[in-house]
Amino acid sequence: MLVEILAAFEHPQSLTYYLGQVGVAVFAISGALAADRKGSDWVGVLCLAAATGLGGGSLRDLLLRRESVFWIADTTYLWVVIAATAFTIFWVRFFKPPTNALLYADALGLAMFSIVGAKIAESSGVAAIIVVLMGVITGVAGGILRDVLANEIPLIFRASEPIYSVSSALGIIAYLGLKTFGCPPQLATLSGVAIIAATRFAAIIWKIKLPEFTIRKR
């Protein structure tokens, strides 16, 4: 395991790969926890976990018209979702879900998904703005799908959620910028991930918000 992780840092390809798997696990857990109080059985929990963990990447792959959707080409992702869901069901039976820890885990998931999504879009040869957008979609669409399926207003449309997609976009722009100025890809990748995670951490700790949007009634 440790060897694989170290190897990952030498092969940017596998770095992307492991970032993606960890992101899927984290988001699957957040999806599974969202099934609470909806009266779901285990299968419902698994579905919601799968939609959250795989939804963003699936939408990206469909929009980019990639040859195959990532979890169909490589079923490891599905097993990761199943394992993460089983773990969550087991955990909440005995322990309280570590809400704060999960907020930070979610920030890491967002960071990994955003950069992985951007890198995949890059390799499809699309315009830079599309690379940024695909990274953001990979990062946030799973959570939107989770909220739509659980019949709640998606977090992203509520200002109470501090600057979720802004973090994602900032990190991707930093990643692209660093690469343009000759930074080695692995370092740029890790910097992008770090920026997203750090801005989210800061937003969570200091409750940073963007101004709310309301229409003036007269």
Place this chain on the structure above:
Amino acid sequence: MLVEILAAFEHPQSLTYYLGQVGVAVFAISGALAADRKGSDWVGVLCLAAATGLGGGSLRDLLLRRESVFWIADTTYLWVVIAATAFTIFWVRFFKPPTNALLYADALGLAMFSIVGAKIAESSGVAAIIVVLMGVITGVAGGILRDVLANEIPLIFRASEPIYSVSSALGIIAYLGLKTFGCPPQLATLSGVAIIAATRFAAIIWKIKLPEFTIRKR
């Protein structure tokens, strides 16, 4: 008609085809009925019926990156949806919807869609777990879309709906298992359909449920 049905049993290809058409009709009716009390006009009813009847297969075709979505390649499915919707609008004007009969019809629709979806995934040459998943998606995604569009928590996320996707998965696994052990495809197909329908019937009659998922609050 009878000749065609008999012929269908000799040509597995056409068996799949007729199973699919019946499934579309049944799900379209369940979608049309879901428009009740939402204040829909006829077009809204038709849209909800189409989303329910065609949604699962469309998602499957998009995810598998098939050459064309099934109802675009063969518009018969659309006419089936239109006829089923017209029939439903006419029926509920004069008669009470046969709620119980519909629960059983829905079980049959699930059975047919699941196996048809699995067979289509099989012919795309994907891994076995993807075949199972695509069958389940074909069977349940239409209903999820119906509930999302009608702004309700999808049935699948409520434990009150007894083992919907579990039935679907069981039947597909049985179908794949039987084929692996040399069972002729037609028999395996019909067995898969029968297992899904039978487990759903049993679940409806005896109100079988999976345990509910709730997070322990302390």
Place this chain on the structure above:
Amino acid sequence: MLVEILAAFEHPQSLTYYLGQVGVAVFAISGALAADRKGSDWVGVLCLAAATGLGGGSLRDLLLRRESVFWIADTTYLWVVIAATAFTIFWVRFFKPPTNALLYADALGLAMFSIVGAKIAESSGVAAIIVVLMGVITGVAGGILRDVLANEIPLIFRASEPIYSVSSALGIIAYLGLKTFGCPPQLATLSGVAIIAATRFAAIIWKIKLPEFTIRKR
């Protein structure tokens, strides 16, 4: 600008193109306004605007399996969404949203999207019923996505919304019919747009509705 608009009338290709851009802008504004009272920040507003403006065409492109989704192939659409959103955020800070004007703008957007969508489907060589359906999907799916994301029952499923998709279908059928009888494509295009806009205007002014669908309880 004026030259370009005049040129558009000589090149049906570019006529379609400008109709599409205007449609995206109008729908993006309607999406941005829907974020009101949901507590969205600017990014949430932008997301909802993008989903509304680009959702219908994206679904059409995915279902038709076109080589690339329209706003990925031509990023102008994205800038139109961003500009329209910025304009809306700025406008509602100082002025009341012109609700009535927007209803009419929305009717124009529907008219443009429907015909543009139908023309794109036509060029994919699908059956006539699919051309009509793709036009309607392009016209109405963005609005459905807006309502689903904002956690409301989509307008299309409420009879209170007068004959939205019926207008769209009528205009597309008129467009196809005129072309079949030898009408020059540009005139057929503009006639289709005019019919949709006119029927919607009439529906708004005289509050025309289709009969509501309810199940008789006995």
